[in-house]
Amino acid sequence: MGVIKKFRIKSFKNPQPFISLENISLSFGKRKILDNVSFKINHGQILGMLGPNGVGKSTIFNLITGLIKPDFGKIKFEGIDVVDYPIYLRTTKFRIGYVPQYGGYFSDLTLLENLKAIAEIVIDDKNLIHHKIDMLIAKFELDAIRDIKAKFLSGGQKKKLVIALALLSDPKVLLLDECFAALDVLTIKMLQEIIVNLQTESNITICICDHQARDLLSCVDVAVILSNCKIVAQGSPNELINNTEAKNAYFGDSFKFN
Template sequence: MAAVELKGLSKRYGAAVAVDDVSLRVEHGQLVCLLGPSGCGKTTTLRLIAGFIEPSAGEIEVGGKVLSSPSRTVPPEGRKMSMIFQSYALWPHMTVAENVAYGLKIRKLDRATIDAKLKAILSTARLEALADRYPGELSGGQQQRVSLARALVVEPETLLLDEPLSNLDANLREEMRFEIRRLHDQYRYTTVYVTHDQAEAMTTADLIAVMNKGRVEQLGPPEEIYTRPRSEFVARFIGGSNVLAATALDEVRVSVAGGALRTTGRSLSAGRPVAVSVRQHEIGIALEPPSSGAENHLQGTVTRQVFLGSTRDYTVTLADGTELRVTAPPGRNIAPGQSVWLHLPAEQCRALAEE
């Protein structure tokens, strides 16, 4: 069982802290995405797991065995791991079949075993028709599938992926997200996947670890991360939430731009500042004022409108100058300068943890 566990893992370069006391367990057969912006520590964490660099503190265990600590680090070739890089790193002078079979050959398996494993993985990765081609004759998506097949054919205990789709165009990226998930569901290797792309993480992962400044800000299933962000950073990074600066009126209500909003998420203390997140598509926009006694409405003025085909994207400025992004159906056409009422449903107004 190749569960991967990070225990208080840190990596420092002089005074700079790249990874800061990260503890994380990836169960056998899980796919966990390390998600975050550039410089958050996700690739350094992956390189620590791979054994390319040594930790400054903490340990990495795989299958209950310590592979990394400040006193001893097992080299990459002793870890039974496969890693897929951004560049694919295919041998240009080898065919697809030769690239995929390379890891089996250096392990000195017999010809019959190599042929059987090669045939099976080429079929699974839908590469049979490309077996005799060279990397220079393949599209980006095809090269990525070759890279995946080469990593999987050696049956690693752990599969590591470092921004594997970053070199593909938008359409191919979307296609390959589902391909990576399909292959994972078939082989169920323990997988750690690094990306800065929210859609990749949401599509492929069993769990998402959102990283910020070297730490795991929040860990959970994709739906939980999206619908119940715990911090302002996670709310802004995952799905582009509006984050409102408010003041608590009581345990559940806050004051924003002269109006009151009922919130969910945590109990509040009257008079304390609080950040409230609400996603763009969860806000209703109307020209008519709400009925008497209706809760969670704020008045503002449309200052920008963009037609995006399937939606319209609005910027609405409230009385105190706060700007909210609102996504509405394409048929809801409201010109800039018009006064509008926004409905922010209480169940979607999430009071975030104090920073």
């Protein structure tokens, strides 16, 4: 598969972090999950998280959205510590969108009914609901399946639906959890192009975690590698695949990106 992303934002002249995790530590009982983890996601950047199973990638999303609180450390949105902010305030005040690995839709509703149900909640101007829904259906080429129940959609169609649902609220940040899992090659390429277009067309800040290293690295600007509760490496895709710590912790010696 060719490289999807034609340019990568490695650094900013005036870095403006949208999300900052500062010295985050978390344990579940006696099991340490995250140990003094710090990283930033800049405005308009696509950042990827990679690491072995159980290393804490999805946990970081749960921390960002407010489903769980850290034992120690700060989570900042645009410089404001939100550790004590409830989920609804994080999503409405800072416009955080989340695409879970599983579900995220109403199985017994049609694709159109799903969009209408969420639009009624997140769009204040009811005159804009039909316009926004029609725009997203056209954007993701969903018109042919708009009247099909979500439970009968393919994996790729479900993923496009959930991304469309997340975009109804015009998020500034989109979190994508295992978005390439269990999808065929063509569907993965389609999703990669959707992700890159969201950045270039709408300047949405995006964070992705996934196990599909090549697929993730093809569409991010920078990535972090988690291992043994810590971030062991971070940088651009080309920097990471040549990083000794990243090889030892995740990629191995035989991994090739292009």
